[in-house]
Amino acid sequence: MSRFFAMTIPVLPGREAAWHQFMNELKGDKRKAYQASRRRLGVRERVFYQQGATGNAVILTFEGENAEGAWQMLATSDSPFSEWYFEQVANIHGISVVDVLLTPPPPQLADSGPVLEKTGAPFSPSAS
Numbered sequence: 001m002s003r004f005f006a007m008t009i010p011v012l013p014g015r016e017a018a019w020h021q022f023m024n025e026l027k028g029d030k031r032k033a034y035q036a037s038r039r040r041l042g043v044r045e046r047v048f049y050q051q052g053a054t055g056n057a058v059i060l061t062f063e064g065e066n067a068e069g070a071w072q073m074l075a076t077s078d079s080p081f082s083e084w085y086f087e088q089v090a091n092i093h094g095i096s097v098v099d100v101l102l103t104p105p106p107p108q109l110a111d112s113g114p115v116l117e118k119t120g121a122p123f124s125p126s127a128s
Helices: 016-027 031-041 067-076 080-093 097-102
Strands: 003-010 043-050 057-064
Touching (some): 016 031, 016 043, 031 043, 031 067, 031 080, 067 097
Antiparallel strands (some): 003 057, 043 057
16 A cells, blocks of 8 residues: 655755756756665655745655655665765755654645546636
């Protein structure tokens, strides 16, 4: 059974350009190492960028058999890619590997249930 978790990580003020460069590297030169790292962890990672009035943040999701443990497993990896990854995380988010190890994954508080099938009818607030 696949598991899922998500977390929000603030981007330090003035580090937005560095974050975008980090993502460009994950989609470019570091892509193969990034994909191999997540395969070894047994997770699919998705990253979203949220701009907000009080600051910007990253929404990170892990999905896989051991999604909750994968973040801690990544933090204990000594691969060159993982070391580079956490250097970027520390620079952009101000989070150290120790912070990661000491922070449990966030608990899931609600779940709408699985998507079974589409009803075929569009949602209409006035119909309720």
